[in-house]
Amino acid sequence: MGQITQERFDKEKNYFSDVWQFRKKYAEVEENDAYWKAIVEESDQLCRKNDNSPFFIGLMLAVIFDVETRARQKNMKVPDMVHDMTNMLRKHYGLKSVEESLAHAIMQVIRENI
Numbered sequence: 001m002g003q004i005t006q007e008r009f010d011k012e013k014n015y016f017s018d019v020w021q022f023r024k025k026y027a028e029v030e031e032n033d034a035y036w037k038a039i040v041e042e043s044d045q046l047c048r049k050n051d052n053s054p055f056f057i058g059l060m061l062a063v064i065f066d067v068e069t070r071a072r073q074k075n076m077k078v079p080d081m082v083h084d085m086t087n088m089l090r091k092h093y094g095l096k097s098v099e100e101s102l103a104h105a106i107m108q109v110i111r112e113n114i
Contacts, residue, residue, distance in 0.1 A: 012055070018046050019059045026067055031076045039064065040085050058103075061089055 026039055043060050050056040064086055068078050 015050055015053065015056045015059060018050065019056070019063060022046060022060070023063050026063075029067060029071045029074060029076060031071075031074075033079060036079045036082050039067065040081050043085070057089060061086060 022042065025042075026035070029035075043064060047057055047060060064082070068082065068086070071078050
């Protein structure tokens with residue numbers, strides 16, 4: 001197995017920190033366009049900030065899938081802009097579910113470190 005550098009650990013720590021802050025910020029699902037627009041815009045900014053890392057994107061998709069699921073459980077409509085963004089990322093990475101997003105993120109780390 002390859003050795004993981006301190007730089008890599010620091011980068012991944014930042015990924016989890018960014019994802020956790022995003023998760024906390026949008027934990028309470030709201031039924032308004034501003035909430036969903038903010039999710040789309042901030043997730044795009046965070047993905048770019050983190051160099052569109054497949055690992056980071058997998059983590060973000062898992063969080064967004066969860067928010068979408070909780071919204072549907074409350075019979076809230078999820079705007080098309082959210083579906084468009086997640087569908088684009090899902091298709092790019094061939095993902096269909098939260099589980100696949102997390103598995104993708106984990107496999108990316110394994111591939112990079114073997």
